[in-house]
Amino acid sequence: MWPTRFPGRMPPGPRGGSTGAHADDESAGSAYDARLVRRLLAYVRPYRVLVAAALGCIAITAGMQLAGPLLTRWVIDTAFPTRDVGLVVQAAMAFAGLLVVQFASSYGETVLTAVIGQRVMRDLRQELFTRLQQLPISYFDRTPVGRLVTRVTSDVEALNELFTAGVVAGIGDLFTLGTIGVVMLFIDWQLALAAFVVIPLVLLVSRVFQNKVRSSYRVIRTRVAQLNAYLGERLSGIRIVQLFGREAGEIARFETLNQGHLDAQLKSITYYALYFPAIEFLTTLALASLLVTSGVLVEREALTVGTVAAFLQLVRRFFQPLQDLSEKYNILQAAMAASERIFGLLDTPPAPGLTPTPDLAQRVARVRAEGITITFENVWFAYESGGGISEDRVQQPTDLPSDTEVRWVLKDVSFTVAPGHSLALVGHTGAGKTTIVNLLLRFHDPQRGRILMNGEDIRDIPVDVLRSVMGYVQQDIFLFAGDIAANLRLGSPIDDVALHAAAARVGADRVIDRLPGGWAHELGERGGGISVGERQLLAFARAIASDPSLLILDEATSAVDSTIEAQIQQAVSTLMQGRTTVAIAHRLSTIVDADEILVLHHGEVVERGAHRALVAAGGMYERLFRLQAGTIVPSERLPSAAASG
Numbered sequence: 061m062w063p064t065r066f067p068g069r070m071p072p073g074p075r076g077g078s079t080g081a082h083a084d085d086e087s088a089g090s091a092y093d094a095r096l097v098r099r100l101l102a103y104v105r106p107y108r109v110l111v112a113a114a115l116g117c118i119a120i121t122a123g124m125q126l127a128g129p130l131l132t133r134w135v136i137d138t139a140f141p142t143r144d145v146g147l148v149v150q151a152a153m154a155f156a157g158l159l160v161v162q163f164a165s166s167y168g169e170t171v172l173t174a175v176i177g178q179r180v181m182r183d184l185r186q187e188l189f190t191r192l193q194q195l196p197i198s199y200f201d202r203t204p205v206g207r208l209v210t211r212v213t214s215d216v217e218a219l220n221e222l223f224t225a226g227v228v229a230g231i232g233d234l235f236t237l238g239t240i241g242v243v244m245l246f247i248d249w250q251l252a253l254a255a256f257v258v259i260p261l262v263l264l265v266s267r268v269f270q271n272k273v274r275s276s277y278r279v280i281r282t283r284v285a286q287l288n289a290y291l292g293e294r295l296s297g298i299r300i301v302q303l304f305g306r307e308a309g310e311i312a313r314f315e316t317l318n319q320g321h322l323d324a325q326l327k328s329i330t331y332y333a334l335y336f337p338a339i340e341f342l343t344t345l346a347l348a349s350l351l352v353t354s355g356v357l358v359e360r361e362a363l364t365v366g367t368v369a370a371f372l373q374l375v376r377r378f379f380q381p382l383q384d385l386s387e388k389y390n391i392l393q394a395a396m397a398a399s400e401r402i403f404g405l406l407d408t409p410p411a412p413g414l415t416p417t418p419d420l421a422q423r424v425a426r427v428r429a430e431g432i433t434i435t436f437e438n439v440w441f442a443y444e445s446g447g448g449i450s451e452d453r454v455q456q457p458t459d460l461p462s463d464t465e466v467r468w469v470l471k472d473v474s475f476t477v478a479p480g481h482s483l484a485l486v487g488h489t490g491a492g493k494t495t496i497v498n499l500l501l502r503f504h505d506p507q508r509g510r511i512l513m514n515g516e517d518i519r520d521i522p523v524d525v526l527r528s529v530m531g532y533v534q535q536d537i538f539l540f541a542g543d544i545a546a547n548l549r550l551g552s553p554i555d556d557v558a559l560h561a562a563a564a565r566v567g568a569d570r571v572i573d574r575l576p577g578g579w580a581h582e583l584g585e586r587g588g589g590i591s592v593g594e595r596q597l598l599a600f601a602r603a604i605a606s607d608p609s610l611l612i613l614d615e616a617t618s619a620v621d622s623t624i625e626a627q628i629q630q631a632v633s634t635l636m637q638g639r640t641t642v643a644i645a646h647r648l649s650t651i652v653d654a655d656e657i658l659v660l661h662h663g664e665v666v667e668r669g670a671h672r673a674l675v676a677a678g679g680m681y682e683r684l685f686r687l688q689a690g691t692i693v694p695s696e697r698l699p700s701a702a703a704s705g
């Protein structure tokens with residue numbers, strides 16, 4: 061019996077795995093944790109009617125396990141001695157009826173548990189995705205995307221096993237075990253005890269099996285995580301692999317990991333292959349003990365043949381759930397570990413200020429009418445990995461970092477941009493330019509100092525209001541799979557006329573018209589299938605479509621052809637008209653025309669002023685500017701002035 065069921069009897073968790081071998085992905089966890097179980101039950105509560113129905117089906121199926129043997133006993137002991145064919149026929153018909161009931165209850169059990177499992181999975185996935193949308197950017201800085209994908213996919217799937225194969229069926233097993241045990245004792249306690257003598261051995265063997273499988277499960281999970289991490293990284297870096305001719309080396313490395321995975325799986329299979337025949341052996345032992353005892357009892361005329369026949373069937377049915385429960389243990393353990401990780405993610409606090417503003421449209425309109433003034437007041441900031449503590453992690457004021465242990469990325473930065481004015485940020489790579497933009501967009505909050513919009517601390521302004529009045533063009537432009545119109549709208553209620561006008565203002569309309577499908581042209585994953593320059597024009601159109609009052613530009617430095625370059629230059633000046641602008645400046649035109657230029661060096665503002673004044677001062681800016689303009693000769697270059705971004 062056991063070999064045919066063998067392939068299904070693998071540890072449940074490791075099919076998924078993560079793209080990073082992290083300690084919490086590898087932990088096997090304990091098999092039962094009351095706190096986690098209580099939380100999981102909350103997800104089942106909405107489906108309690110289905111659960112009750114499933115338990116009803118299980119009770120009927122378990123009851124049917126008894127019906128066959130009891131009917132056999134009655135036929136042998138009661139119907140046969142009367143030599144009444146009618147009675148035997150009735151018994152046969154009753155048996156057929158019982159089979160139909162058993163069929164229906166098994167069907168109900170399978171369907172209901174699957175429906176419960178699938179619904180709970182859907183709810184959990186939805187909740188996880190909702191939380192992921194709300195988490196602060198600092199969380200994504202410290203958590204690899206692969207792990208988050210694992211939470212929503214294979215961890216949730218491990219919980220599904222708990223519902224479909226684990227908990228409900230486990231309850232069924234316990235129920236079957238209990239009823240068969242009681243009925244056996246009730247029919248003939250001496251025979252029952254004769255069969256039960258092997259129970260301690262079964263428990264011992266099962267215990268050893270559980271421990272072995274548990275540790276092999278942990279190894280498998282680690283190996284799967286390693287394999288996935290390696291696979292994910294090598295596939296995303298396939299260009300580098302091929303460019304450097306690393307294919308053979310990578311294949312060899314993969315082979316080692318793949319072999320490790322195979323070895324771990326085989327080890328676990330060995331345990332299963334030993335366990336099932338061992339239980340089979342013990343069941344046979346129980347039958348032998350039963351037969352010997354029956355022999356003794358029959359001699360004393362204390363036992364009927366029907367009872368012995370019934371017991372022979374009952375003993376088999378008694379040991380089957382014992383064996384199944386060992387497997388449930390592993391499912392339970394995998395599910396506990398998965399739910400620990402899932403709840404860990406759900407318990408991460410969302411970024412502050414995300415509650416939707418009821419009068420969003422009015423507030424945005426008010427800000428638009430006023431125009432925007434941006435002020436940085438003595439702003440200090442450090443990323444978490446540099447010893448800074450983000451707001452979502454600060455529990456007490458004493459958690460704030462002290463000066464000595466922190467790598468400050470911004471140090472005492474102050475500036476003001478008046479409505480309709482432009483500020484250009486220049487400085488070497490890593491000077492802190494993008495960080496200023498990140499703080500303005502509230503992807504992070506400063507540890508000291510304040511950022512004000514129209515005199516109000518941006519921490520007191522709802523995030524949706526803040527972001528609705530800002531337009532941001534990133535250096536690394538992200539477009540989604542989907543058509544052009546959807547990418548420019550991004551869900552905002554912008555009508556076609558306004559959308560086309562926005563595209564026309566920045567010259568993106570010509571790019572769109574050239575695409576095979578025009579506005580309906582479908583972009584590939586991550587917006588693949590168009591050039592860097594074309595992307596940039598689309599990003600400008602996207603930024604201007606919502607008519608932002610504050611424009612934040614992190615211009616791309618990538619080389620684009622001269623026609624597109626000219627279009628982009630034109631687009632930038634169009635975009636900036638009448639708007640407050642903060643630009644990380646790579647283009648000379650932006651720098652020269654900016655109302656104020658901030659020169660950043662290691663997070664500090666070292667020079668500030670308009671272009672002419674700064675050039676005349678002959679400091680770091682003058683050097684950076686000449687380097688950009690190409691008028692600096694290589695021997696004049698300072699090592700630190702290699703680039704502006």
Ligand SMILES: Nc1ncnc2c1ncn2[C@@H]1O[C@H](COP(=O)(O)OP(=O)(O)OP(=O)(O)O)[C@@H](O)[C@H]1O
Nearest residue numbers: 201443445469488489490491492493494495704705
């Ligand atoms: N998420 C992050 N976690 C930790 N440190 C970061 C993070 N992002 C940036 N940094 C560090 O902060 C410093 C400032 O980075 P920032 O991106 O603001 O520089 P930048 O002036 O915009 O540089 P570039 O011109 O190259 O884009 C750098 O030393 C960088 O390594």
